[in-house]
Amino acid sequence: MVKYQFPDNFWWGSAASGPQTEGKFEGDGKGQNVMDYWYDIEPEKFFNNVGPDNASRFYQTYKEDIQLMKETGHNSYRHSIQWSRLIPNGVGEVNQAAVDYYNDLINEMIANGIEPFMNLYHFDMPMPFQEKGGWLNRETVEAYVVYAQTCFELFGDRVKKWFTHNEPIVPVEAGYLYQFHYPNEINLKHAIQVGYHEMLASAMAVKVYHELKLDGQIGIILNLTPSYPRDENNPEDVKASIIADAMFNRSFLDPSVKGTFPTELVDIVKELDMMPEIKEGDLEIIQHNTIDLLGINYYQPRRVKAKETPINHEHGPMPEDYFDNYEMPGRKMNPHRGWEIYEKGIYDILTNVRENYGNIPCFISENGMGVEGEEKFRNAEGIIEDDYRIEFVSEHLKYVHQAIEEGTNCLGYHMWTCMDNWSWTNAYKNRYGFISVNLDKNWERSIKNSGRWFKQVSDNNGF
Numbered sequence: 001m002v003k004y005q006f007p008d009n010f011w012w013g014s015a016a017s018g019p020q021t022e023g024k025f026e027g028d029g030k031g032q033n034v035m036d037y038w039y040d041i042e043p044e045k046f047f048n049n050v051g052p053d054n055a056s057r058f059y060q061t062y063k064e065d066i067q068l069m070k071e072t073g074h075n076s077y078r079h080s081i082q083w084s085r086l087i088p089n090g091v092g093e094v095n096q097a098a099v100d101y102y103n104d105l106i107n108e109m110i111a112n113g114i115e116p117f118m119n120l121y122h123f124d125m126p127m128p129f130q131e132k133g134g135w136l137n138r139e140t141v142e143a144y145v146v147y148a149q150t151c152f153e154l155f156g157d158r159v160k161k162w163f164t165h166n167e168p169i170v171p172v173e174a175g176y177l178y179q180f181h182y183p184n185e186i187n188l189k190h191a192i193q194v195g196y197h198e199m200l201a202s203a204m205a206v207k208v209y210h211e212l213k214l215d216g217q218i219g220i221i222l223n224l225t226p227s228y229p230r231d232e233n234n235p236e237d238v239k240a241s242i243i244a245d246a247m248f249n250r251s252f253l254d255p256s257v258k259g260t261f262p263t264e265l266v267d268i269v270k271e272l273d274m275m276p277e278i279k280e281g282d283l284e285i286i287q288h289n290t291i292d293l294l295g296i297n298y299y300q301p302r303r304v305k306a307k308e309t310p311i312n313h314e315h316g317p318m319p320e321d322y323f324d325n326y327e328m329p330g331r332k333m334n335p336h337r338g339w340e341i342y343e344k345g346i347y348d349i350l351t352n353v354r355e356n357y358g359n360i361p362c363f364i365s366e367n368g369m370g371v372e373g374e375e376k377f378r379n380a381e382g383i384i385e386d387d388y389r390i391e392f393v394s395e396h397l398k399y400v401h402q403a404i405e406e407g408t409n410c411l412g413y414h415m416w417t418c419m420d421n422w423s424w425t426n427a428y429k430n431r432y433g434f435i436s437v438n439l440d441k442n443w444e445r446s447i448k449n450s451g452r453w454f455k456q457v458s459d460n461n462g463f
């Protein structure tokens with residue numbers, strides 16, 4: 001019996017990115033991006049020294065992989081176009097091999113009843129632009145918009161769901177605050193400029209897309225971390241959570257959906273004398289070119305308390321000057337990834353979107369559980385018994401269902417990810433897929449228990 005019934009035409013599927021799945025090899029015409037470059041110079045930064053050239057071979061096996069998507073109940077799937085694959089130098093000549101590949105990928109998905117959702121940017125800055133500062137440089141914004149238009153014109157007759165960025169806060173945090181990704185700086189002023197340029201680029205791409213009148217929707221994919229205060233009755237804790245929310249969620253959510261930046265954030269940036277370079281007319285572009293569809297990635301909440309520890313001045317101002325992170329006793333953790341599991345967070349985000357963002361059409365564009373050493377769960381028939389993942393997804397889906405019942409305009413659920421893939425500095429450490437990829441057996445695919453379960457969920461449109 002189906003207890004949690006979802007609306008008709010609900011999108012069931014998963015998400016992945018080009019750089020994490022395709023791999024890079026001789027003769028594909030792809031240009032170098034920042035991850036390829038970083039791996040060349042510092043391979044030891046990547047788990048087991050495994051780099052992006054060893055992504056899960058989707059470029060060669062997409063036809064078979066699409067069959068597996070069907071077998072796991074996908075009616076939609078998000079991939080990302082790699083800027084440096086399509087336009088190897090970032091601007092200029094288009095790589096015909098890439099055009100053929102993306103055309104075939106898109107056509108094959110549609111022929112198999114899987115709607116393609118295409119994202120334009122997933123942390124993969126073409127190296128010629130990274131050398132000039134990447135998103136710090138206004139030239140990158142201009143080049144990105146040309147790239148976006150090229151994609152719309154080439155594939156927009158068939159791709160009806162476009163996204164300007166995946167998690168634009170990640171290049172900000174990872175590259176310019178917390179040293180997870182190249183260029184590994186700690187520089188709040190740069191972080192702010194990078195985030196601003198990403199938002200501007202997004203609005204400019206939305207503008208171009210709408211002007212082309214292609215009869216589809218364009219959105220952005222944001223990782224939202226609902227901010228909870230240590231103590232709801234302590235005004236200082238509540239204030240800390242409001243600031244953390246403005247910094248890590250509303251910084252991208254407000255301009256994307258409302259066309260404005262949160263005043264709490266602008267006040268802080270002004271006070272620090274760290275306003276980004278804004279050209280005349282930019283703010284009008286952001287104001288008038290908001291998204292049609294919001295993708296929400298949810299993994300974990302953020303818990304904060306009023307600042308108690310002394311401010312660390314070593315690297316200049318940092319977001320943590322305004323709050324302390326709070327490790328709530330008894331919180332449930334995913335021990336593999338070190339992230340808290342708090343299922344109700346997904347409901348709180350969806351409710352917030354309904355109440356404060358005009359109930360814009362949205363969907364869960366990523367949610368998932370990374371687990372180390374999944375091979376040990378492989379049974380005699382060769383199937384990985386990842387029942388913890390079934391529990392993780394279903395517990396989150398119950399809250400998605402509740403939010404929909406209460407009126408949230410949530411149109412789908414995509415898990416991260418379809419098949420185990422290479423993930424930035426963690427490489428293959430944590431596995432996330434519905435489908436396992438056996439690195440010791442020539443990247444052999446096999447559907448996990450969760451993939452079988454998801455097929456039933458999709459077939460029943462509920463569980």
Ligand code: BGP
Binds near residue numbers: 020223370416430
């Ligand atoms: C999201 C990214 C994905 C993916 C996922 C899992 O933030 O959009 O690209 O990597 O997180 O993260 P990780 O592989 O680092 O555990």
